[in-house]
Amino acid sequence: MDLLLVVIGFVCVILGVFGSFLPLVPGPGLSWLGILLLYFTNSIPMNYYILGLTLVITLIISILDYVIPAQGTKRFGGSSYGVWGTNIGLVVGILAPIPFGFIIGPFAGAFVGELLYNSKDPSRAFKAATGSFIGFLASSFLKFIVCVVFLGLFVWITWQYRMQLW
Secondary structure (H helix, E strand, C coil): CHHHHHHHHHHHHHHHHHHCCCCCCCHHHHHHHHHHHHHCCCCCCCCHHHHHHHHHHHHHHHHHHHHHHHHHHHHCCCCHHHHHHHHHHHHHHHHCCCCCHHHHHHHHHHHHHHHHHCCCCHHHHHHHHHHHHHHHHHHHHHHHHHHHHHHHHHHHHHHHCHHHHC
């Protein structure tokens, strides 16, 4: 049973790393779930300090995931249309068979969203789309770093108790 929990936990942590760029997958939440599953094994003693600290980090990052793109859009003069366009563009960019769709999609989505909001000023729409895109990149990078750290923590804990697990 311990090995199954470790494998499922590892899959969750890996999916969390990929989920740090995908808007529909809660990356840090999945990574934290993987660490939690690791502590449900009989071989690894429960460490509430690590679980609590990583949970607080996960909650903060999850909140910032919504705040950072919105602040980027606002700072560059955009609206909520740009934020929604960024998220929709990311999904379309991931699903579209074009190279670097996950990068082009959010920018194009934010631009189209801002044009829907105010079609008379394309330069403002471009500026707001740039802000939304920079906010999306900053948020994704922050989630990626946290998920990679959680992956390292998972591997480190597993390595410490490897003889008891197998």
